Amino acid sequence: MTTTTRVGLSVHVARLVHIYRADGHDVAALSGVDLSIDAGSTLALLGPSGAGKSTLLSLIAGLERPTAGTITIGDERTDQLADGEMDRWRGDRVALVLQGGQRNLLPYLSVLDNIRMAQWGSVTGAAPDPDDLLEWVGVPDDIVHRKPAELTEAQAQLVALCVGAASGPGLLLADEPTASLAADATHQVIEALRRLNDSLGTTILTVTHDPVLAAAMDRTVTIRDGRVGAQAHDGVELAVVSPDGALPLPDDVLDELPPGTLLRVQRDDSSQHLRLVVEPWSGRGEGRP
Numbered sequence: 556m557t558t559t560t561r562v563g564l565s566v567h568v569a570r571l572v573h574i575y576r577a578d579g580h581d582v583a584a585l586s587g588v589d590l591s592i593d594a595g596s597t598l599a600l601l602g603p604s605g606a607g608k609s610t611l612l613s614l615i616a617g618l619e620r621p622t623a624g625t626i627t628i629g630d631e632r633t634d635q636l637a638d639g640e641m642d643r644w645r646g647d648r649v650a651l652v653l654q655g656g657q658r659n660l661l662p663y664l665s666v667l668d669n670i671r672m673a674q675w676g677s678v679t680g681a682a683p684d685p686d687d688l689l690e691w692v693g694v695p696d697d698i699v700h701r702k703p704a705e706l707t708e709a710q711a712q713l714v715a716l717c718v719g720a721a722s723g724p725g726l727l728l729a730d731e732p733t734a735s736l737a738a739d740a741t742h743q744v745i746e747a748l749r750r751l752n753d754s755l756g757t758t759i760l761t762v763t764h765d766p767v768l769a770a771a772m773d774r775t776v777t778i779r780d781g782r783v784g785a786q787a788h789d790g791v792e793l794a795v796v797s798p799d800g801a802l803p804l805p806d807d808v809l810d811e812l813p814p815g816t817l818l819r820v821q822r823d824d825s826s827q828h829l830r831l832v833v834e835p836w837s838g839r840g841e842g843r844p
């Protein structure tokens with residue numbers, strides 16, 4: 556069965572702050588994140604453990620509400636929606652695939668019935684035919700009547716992607732979709748995400764530590780200490796100037812210039828594009844004309 560052309564949802568996040576209040580103290584998980592994702596594109600969020608990636612995913616999914624800042628998905632300011640309104644709006648427009656395939660599946664339903672259940676009550680009319688979904692994601696025919704407990708970890712992850720994409724969402728969020736999978740299964744998941752992106756036009760945002768998955772996305776954004784630390788477009792690493800004018804240094808440079816290092820930053824206007832010359836300042840008299 557052929558499907559109608561669908562349009563992915565864009566995501567714009569501005570000056571997003573999130574503070575968890577736990578055990579009498581505050582944890583600033585995000586401290587001013589700006590991020591834009593084009594409709595229909597794919598992006599991987601990278602960064603060390605505790606950097607704030609899952610928090611950002613939860614805020615975009617509407618599972619947590621931001622302490623400050625704005626979230627716009629498509630043309631909806633979702634941070635302004637009340638909880639009930641957010642649930643209704645998200646409906647079948649935004650899907651979240653949790654880490655670990657099995658966590659996304661109802662254990663007493665077959666693979667096929669899990670997909671049908673996820674399509675039940677779909678209001679946007681964008682739900683694809685389950686047979687198409689299974690084919691795009693590469694789920695073999697002989698497992699569609701099995702229960703989740705009878706699936707391998709890799710099969711459960713593929714079925715979880717089918718369930719996530721079952722309503723034809725404009726935005727698919729996937730938390731560590733290749734975590735603890737072998738190389739073959741990782742490639743199957745990447746291919747499944749690519750086919751879903753192509754076939755449904757769905758915007759895809761993944762959180763990952765997996766460089767193979769990251770390289771397969773259109774763009775990567777690295778979160779560090781609750782801020783956007785770097786981006787990569789077509790394999791080119793880029794630093795991002797933060798709203799307060801700070802410029803995070805790439806990891807390999809940071810190794811040689813530890814926090815607290817004094818730097819001279821000078822303009823070089825000799826070429827067509829502005830260049831900055833950055834050099835450590837190490838002594839008296841340096842830098843004076």
Ligand SMILES: Nc1ncnc2c1ncn2[C@@H]1O[C@H](COP(=O)(O)OP(=O)(O)OP(=O)(O)O)[C@@H](O)[C@H]1O
Nearest residue numbers: 575577582584602603604605606607608609610611
């Ligand atoms: N429910 C919570 N209550 C209190 N603090 C939290 C909560 N969830 C996360 N944090 C803290 O917020 C910060 C960001 O956590 P988050 O899980 O978003 O990071 P992450 O980049 O996804 O890490 P990982 O890669 O390990 O999943 C961390 O300091 C974490 O301890």
